Amino acid sequence: MIEFKILKKSKKSRARLGILKTPHGEIETPSLVPVATQAVVKTLTSDEVKETKSQILICNTFHLHLKPGEKIVKSAGKLHKFMNWNRPLMTDSGGFQVFSLGFGHDLNVGKILKYFPENENKIIEKDNQPKKVKITDDGVFFKSPVDGRELYIGPKESMKIQESLGADIIFAFDECTSPLSTYEYIKHSLKRTHTWAIQCLKVQKSLPAGRQAKSKVQSLFGIVQGSHFKDLREESAKLINSLDFPGFGIGGDLGENKKTMGKILDWTVPLLDEKKPKHLLGIGYLEDMENIIKRGIDTFDCTVPTHYGRRGIAFTDKGKLDIRKSHFLNDKNPLDQNCECPTCQNYKRNYICHLTRAREITGMKLITIHNLYYFNTFVEKIREKIKNGKL
């Protein structure tokens, strides 16, 4: 079971400084949670991840269910042993794949709606279904991206898989919704997500892992949905808060821009138990961090540092650097002048540029290490700011 201690509350905002204790150690919050979908931070070994100041990782239930299957992971001694990561772990429930493989794929939109004119006519009405995913009130039928076979995940299945995987913090199975859904769609979807949340709690308590020594028990976080509709977000926050979750996730779409993201958090966070940790799912550009932390977010996972790293984008004090650009072949500086990460201590832009252009995986690795270190240092500085009363 987790334990969450709030060390300091900001007087300027809802930001707080905390310690989140888990069966595999504690983390300082606010904290970034790097993404290790398939039980690996892509291109890195777990030892390398430790050199990036990463405190906790999040793996994915859906992907690990497909490959290699939770039975394999369980028999390998569960996720921590399997991937040689003895620090805290989370697993996402598979709820995001309802969206990413469903409407997200069909309509080519993300959690935050961009202002493309072609999105204007795209609307998801109440009884619409995605092409490759069938969403029912009991659970979701997926078509496996691996071999095409049909697979079903509902709250019970997600809990069982997550139990086998053995992360410290697990999430309730939810339907992550699209920003293009109508109010009626979201209202109906929300009912499902809430029913599933209740079922997840019940199932989790009945599973063997839910009955073992308290110190080892997984902590199940409930997820608030409701899209960009104020009353639905409020309704969801109140309901999820009323259930016996030790922490919360805030999921779903966050409106059409960064401002709506802040608004949605302002509607939601105050309705959730202040003493419990709050995780924002899937958000975390550098410019988002202060914004969400000020609004009471303790942890947040984001693919940006790793995903961008593999595409050759390095984050620096002077902005994003597309290291594949040919002029970097003549640049003898480190990725970032002030960075103390293993990459910046030992390698220069010219070499990393060459590696990425030659499609050598070490290029991706070096940037991934840097980006993670840079993001974690960025959050570290935000923690400092809270400590010093500046945020």
Added chain:
RNA sequence: GUGCCCAUAGCUUAGUGGUAAAGCUCCGCUCUGUGGCAGCGGAAACGAGAGUUCGAUCCUCUCUGGGCACC
């Protein structure tokens, strides 16, 4: 030396008697509970000369370069 074949974008190849298309490369841009993908946009070519023709990248000849075979 003789015979045959070939010559289209930086690379690899389509194609047509009315000036040309694609993949890769290159140059921009997009990417938030991760395909290392993907998508959008851009730059860029008919080896040289002559002939036939209203018009030749396409047909004919010569040259240049490359390949193969034979002596």
